[in-house]
Amino acid sequence: MLYLHGLGHFHPENVISNAFLEELDIGTNEEWIMERVGIAARRTVMSLDYIRSTKNVDPRAAIEASDYNNAQIAAFAAQMALERAGLSPGDIGMVISGSSASDHLTPAEASTVAAELNIDVPCFDVNSACSSFGMDIHVLDMMKPETLPPFVLIVNPETMTRSVDYSDRAVAVLFGDGAAAAVVSTRESSGAVFLSSFCDSKPTAxxxxxxxxxxxxxxxxxxxxxxAIRKTTDSIRALQSVYPVNRFVGHQANLGMLRTACERTGILEEQHWHNVEYFGNTGCSGAPAVLSQHWNDFSPGDHVAVCVVGGGLTWVHTLLKIEDQL
Known part of the structure; x- marks a missing residue:
């Protein structure tokens, strides 16, 4: 079992609205976007003027056109998670990061986040594209409790908009930037616990x-x-066969995909927590950010199915049980 002590999230201030995308003259409009993906807005670390003038023609230049880097947005999310856990950066004994588009090939992004928090602790990355948060949980769950420090920080920063060609309407409408963080422990109990986790992949695809x-x-x-629909549906059903699932959080890819999985598994709209319509597809930070945004909505007895898919192709699911008031 893996105990959850705090969650945090961060989204940059710059808003990519559907009206903004329509102004780019790439053959899209509000009606087309909402019908296709159900996304009304996204956030970006890049300047809107830069996107408007260049359509991000050179992804390498996007770094200089950004207000934040991955380490910074991860640190913002981590500070929220630490505050909710009642801890300080000095209480963290290990940092694990996962991302779809890290700032550096070397070093591990976890090291840059730890440096941003001014802590010297063991750091490594577990990257599994959009399923990275679930994979980070799964890897920790497989480790022996005595080999881990009392508190581990998981961070999932995503600056996906830097990798978007804004002349391609099919991709431009999808992505936003954001970060999520979680403080977990295999040794220190809390009112929230990840009871199980599962992962699988189809690398031939x-x-x-x-x-x-x-x-x-x-x-x-x-x-x-x-x-994504098939594996999310299978994951929800697998958890429903064991636990009294009453909440669902999925990969925030698009609203239609999520609602189809809910319809197939009997998840009611009020049981389905999501933010994709306001923040877009924020990669692996999407699902944990949704959990973080609902931190004050958790109630004892909640069984939250967290089901994520990602490149690789990989899918992961875990069950978060709320035992006491957080």
Whole structure:
């Protein structure tokens, strides 16, 4: 079991509205976007003037056009998680990061986040694209409790908009930036606990979702959406067969995909927590950010199914049980 002590999230201030995307003259409008993906707005670390004038023609220049880097947005989310846990950065004994588009090939992004928090602790990355948060939980859950420090910080920063070609309407409407963080422990109990976790992959289909080095995001959209619906549905059903699931949080890819999985598994709208319509697809930070935004809505007895999919192709699910008031 893995105890959850705090959650945090951060989204940058710059808003990419559907009206803004329509102004780019790339063949899209409000009606088309809402019907296709159900996303009304997204956040970006980049300047809107930069996107408007260049459509991000050179992803390498996006770094200089950004207000924040991955380490900074991860640290913002981590500070919220630590405050909710009643801890300080000095209480953290290990940092694990996962991301779809890290700032550096080397070092591990966890090291840059730890440096931002001014702590010297063991750091490493567990990257599994959009399923990274679930994979981070799964990896920790497999480790022996005595080998871990009392408190571990998980961070999931995503600056996906830097990898978007804003002349491609199919991709431009999807992505936003954000970060999420979680303080967990295998040794110190709390009122929230991850009871189980599961992961699997279909690596023979890895080419369906790709971000080449310094290149643009690309995917086989139809195939990936079908895969995401099937695996999310299977994951919810697997957890429902064991636990009295009364909440669901999925990968924030698009609202239609999530609602289809809910319809197939009997998840009611009031049981379905999501934020994709306001923040877009924020990669692996999406699901934990939703959990963080509902931190004050958790009630004892809640059984939250967290089901995420990602490139690789990989899918992960875990069950978060709320035992006491947080």
């Amino acid at each position: 890895w080419e369906k979702v790709v971000i080449p080095r310094m290149g643009y995001f690309r995917q086989d959209g139809h195939a990936v959406q079908g895969f």
